Amino acid sequence: MTVIPVSLGARSYDVIVENGLLARAGDHLAPLSRGRTMVIVTDENVRPHLATLQASLAAAVVQSEAIVLPPGESSKSWAMLETLTDRLLDLGVERGDHVVALGGGVIGDLVGFACAILKRGCGFVQVPTTLLAQVDSSVGGKTAINSKAGKNLVGAFHQPALVLVDPTTLDTLPARQVRAGYAEVVKYGLIDDPAFFAWCESNAAALIAGDADARSCAISHSIAAKARIVGEDEFETKGRRALLNLGHTFGHALEAEAGFSDTLLHGEGVAAGMALAYGFSAAQGIAPPADAERVRTHLAAIGLPNGLAAVRSTQSGHELVAHMMHDKKMNAGTLPFLLARGIGETYVDKTVDLAKVTAFLDAQPR
Incomplete structure (x- = not known):
């Protein structure tokens, strides 16, 4: 216990x-x-x-x-x-x-x-x-x-x-549900724990296949990470808890496109969203392109979507950004984004130009 x-x-x-x-x-x-x-x-x-x-x-x-x-x-x-x-x-x-x-x-x-x-x-x-x-x-x-x-x-x-x-x-659980849940596990490594991301790269396949030790380790580690962040910022007023939303701004827009249905499970949307967040960070010269590719490669290797093509998105960048404008994190007309300087180096950016987000999304393979 x-x-x-x-x-x-x-x-x-x-x-x-x-x-x-x-x-x-x-x-x-x-x-x-x-x-x-x-x-x-x-x-x-x-x-x-x-x-x-x-x-x-x-x-x-x-x-x-x-x-x-x-x-x-x-x-x-x-x-x-x-x-x-x-x-x-x-x-x-x-x-x-x-x-x-x-x-x-x-x-x-x-x-x-x-x-x-x-x-x-x-x-x-x-x-x-x-x-x-x-x-x-x-x-x-x-x-x-x-x-x-x-x-x-x-x-x-x-x-x-x-x-x-x-x-x-x-x-x-069906394997698809386990994979979708795994997106929220690997998220903790991408937020601020590069060693845990490396653990995920080595153990994700066993976890999804049903290895009891891998599952217990991942679950306990993830809960402890979330408990620590929630304890520091219960009501998401200090900026710390916002880090838990990595991938969610992009992901929720994709879920909205899918009509909040089982066509795209929440974890699948988050996975694609994290890949897009890292991809956008790399496109803006913030994160090394190799780190963004490492995230994409890992998600694809375990069967999670890693971009717009993988979720069969058909909406334009403008349409997806319009979904984002309903995000509950909107503050005085500004939408904070979770971006990354590298693996395990996520941060909140309140100055993102939505025109750049639109252009980035339009440039993504469909």
């Missing part, structure tokens, strides 16, 4: 990582139940894990009730938020209760936001079952739904009370 603290004063909590943890989750959740029925929210794809979790709660003498939602990014919507909050109210959830979010990033984001606004805020626990959720979205308290204008534009900061990570839940 690895226990990683997220240090946020009164909002601090632990992330527990352990193989087989789901079958023992009831021991960790029972103290939060207050002797009441715990509500679990999940989706249709996670039903096998739901049975394991409910059995674990029953063994800990905790009753549970499940809400099962449709899978996919389309569930991060106003309509599903209304459906979920109405159902939680029907079940009598109180402010002192803790709702359990069992699933991937969609479930975690949706449930976290519902709990942030339900009765002006109730507790919740993250039990992530995808690699992307385990290493990124379940930690840090960002919750949101999508809107017509863009991804994650309606949401709130609402920290979980606990995060339970069982790497063995990844054994049931």
Whole structure:
């Protein structure tokens, strides 16, 4: 078992990582139940894990009730938020209760936001079952739904009370989902940890193929990196937490082009976005071209998209930049970009000329 603290004063909590943890989750959740029925929210794809979790709660003498939602990014919507909050109210959830979010990033984001606004805020626990959720979205308290204008534009900061990570839940994931989640793993190396990027280059294939040691190492390292950054800048006001958005400005524009559908998974968009961020940095003379090519080569080697051609983008640079203008990081009409001086040297640039971004995107192979 690895226990990683997220240090946020009164909002601090632990992330527990352990193989087989789901079958023992009831021991960790029972103290939060207050002797009441715990509500679990999940989706249709996670039903096998739901049975394991409910059995674990029953063994800990905790009753549970499940809400099962449709899978996919389309569930991060106003309509599903209304459906979920109405159902939680029907079940009598109180402010002192803790709702359990069992699933991937969609479930975690949706449930976290519902709990942030339900009765002006109730507790919740993250039990992530995808690699992307385990290493990124379940930690840090960002919750949101999508809107017509863009991804994650309606949401709130609402920290979980606990995060339970069982790497063995990844054994049931399709390989595409594991690869997409891996994009958020390698991101930590590209942000500020070149040694971890080198580790990724050597171990990514084993991780994706199911090697338990590689997965546990990557998950624990990634969570610790995110916990450190979140602890320094919880509400993304100091610039430090913004580094976690590497690849997301480009990636969210590509996701918007795909209609926020399974045509392009979030991790796939982030992967292409990181390659574009490094490519743009190299094109502007900021990063060595060899480093940008190293990123592209690694992503392609493990089956992740590394540019516009790989995601079959058809929109012009102007159209993609128009999507970016809805980015939630916009500040006084300026859009900060995450650029890089080299591998592990990401920084925030608030002076990027969008005309140069447009020209760069138009020049990319389609």
